[in-house]
Amino acid sequence: MAIITKELALEILKKLKGKVERQTKRHDIASVYHEGKMIAHFGIRRGSRKDLGHDHIPEQIFLRPREARLLAQCPLTREDWIKIISEKGKV
């Protein structure tokens, strides 16, 4: 079982206030903006299975898998995330 499922990936997208900008054959490419600039993007796999693995997302949003899961499951907010990635020089 993947750490980040499609269900959680969609939660992350919602939480980060991201938007799907492009669609490919296999993915919806979602991007996240901060102060008018794109700071991260990741692919969300096409398919109806809720348990589709999206374990590639944590590294694309500069988080550890456990942190990404927390982001999806509530305790971590978008502001917390911005703070974390600012410290990493990604903003």
Place this chain on the structure above:
Amino acid sequence: MTQFEQIDIIPFQMEEEPEAGWPQLWECAEVTKPMRKKLIAEEWAEKIGGLIETFKEGLSERLYEERFSFLQRELELLKQRCSRLEELSPILITIQSLAPEPYEVIKPFHAVVRVQDQQYVATFFDVNISASGDTQSEALLNLKDVIVGAFEMLSMKDEDELGPGPTQQRQVLQEFICRKR
């Protein structure tokens, strides 16, 4: 003490020389009861040696079989662990084509595919783009798909729309891929 009880300890004692004038065993028409007991005990003493030998042989055969099956089990476990390690170890794949996408590779690049929680994650580390799949090949196909999608998306953006990460990604991607003419 009865005579019968005395006889029981005879096999464990050194045999005394018969007194002179006493008949030898083979000379007796009828072997007395105590003497018959002594004979049986002697036969047993001989037989027990053989039995111990047989038991020892059986035991060593059994031990050998036990050791052999133990080694077989250990070998099987090692084989399983080796194949599991082979599955878990990341593999490096050189991407030379983005087919069927209408893009070509200017400079081949490496993708790393690794197992993560029963899923495969393929990553192009130079640009920090990854994709997941249920199999290695699916993860790779997904990676190619995401690379192309990200490249198209980033190419359409103005410089001031991109943060530091995406700006660098676009620059690096331009070194590796371009749209087919």
